[in-house]
Amino acid sequence: MRLYLIGMPGAGKTTLGRSLAQSYGVPFVDLDAEIVEREQRSISELFVGQGEEYFRQCEADALRAVVARYPVLVLATGGGTPCFHQNLELLLETGLTLYLAVPVPELVRRLQHAASVRPLLAATPDAAALEVRLRETLAARQRFYERAPLRCTAPTCSPEVVRRLVARYSTTA
Ligand SMILES: Nc1ncnc2c1ncn2[C@@H]1O[C@H](COP(=O)(O)OP(=O)(O)OP(=O)(O)O)[C@@H](O)[C@H]1O
Numbered sequence: 001m002r003l004y005l006i007g008m009p010g011a012g013k014t015t016l017g018r019s020l021a022q023s024y025g026v027p028f029v030d031l032d033a034e035i036v037e038r039e040q041r042s043i044s045e046l047f048v049g050q051g052e053e054y055f056r057q058c059e060a061d062a063l064r065a066v067v068a069r070y071p072v073l074v075l076a077t078g079g080g081t082p083c084f085h086q087n088l089e090l091l092l093e094t095g096l097t098l099y100l101a102v103p104v105p106e107l108v109r110r111l112q113h114a115a116s117v118r119p120l121l122a123a124t125p126d127a128a129a130l131e132v133r134l135r136e137t138l139a140a141r142q143r144f145y146e147r148a149p150l151r152c153t154a155p156t157c158s159p160e161v162v163r164r165l166v167a168r169y170s171t172t173a
């Protein structure tokens with residue numbers, strides 16, 4: 001089975017994805033890392049140098065390549081992945097998608113020292129500006145994220161909790 005993690009920047013897709021994959025004993029792929037590998041440039045270089053549209057095309061291409069290569073994996077998507085190029089439809093058709101729902105104040109706590117390396121959050125000089133940016137972004141993305149059949153709400157999103165959710169879903173679906 002392919003398990004896809006979606007959610008806002010800072011939701012913990014990479015962190016949780018890596019430990020979930022380890023506990024299932026299946027490959028872990030981070031889509032942002034995959035894009036960097038394919039393009040041989042950092043996410044910031046792609047965003048700033050080529051623009052968001054170019055980045056979104058790289059992201060869509062990388063997603064399709066990963067899905068074709070791995071019948072079984074845990075995939076940490078990028079924060080915007082489900083919102084462009086029919087990527088959400090692909091995720092819903094080819095695997096089980098879990099939305100990591102984390103309240104904005106918690107995202108601010110996690111990201112305030114790391115926003116500058118995230119291009120979409122780069123121009124946020126302080127926590128208040130970061131919070132505004134995150135709220136706007138979430139408002140635009142929620143309708144995509146909420147189509148995931150599974151959702152886990154912080155602070156309970158441990159690998160154990162997610163494994164239970166997946167097991168319950170798999171026996172009832
Ligand atoms: N459950 C958690 N509790 C507290 N902090 C966490 C938790 N999960 C992740 N973090 C911290 O939050 C930050 C962001 O986590 P992570 O990089 O996994 O998020 P992400 O969803 O992959 O973000 P992005 O979309 O930017 O790639 C990291 O500093 C990480 O250590």
Ligand SMILES: O=C(O)C1=C[C@@H](O)[C@@H](O)[C@H](O)C1
Binds near residue numbers: 077
């Ligand atoms: O939320 C977003 O749109 C992004 C999140 C990151 O994971 C990267 O995919 C990139 O910085 C864009």
Ligand SMILES: [Mg+2]
Binds near residue numbers: 013014
């Ligand atoms: Mg990540």
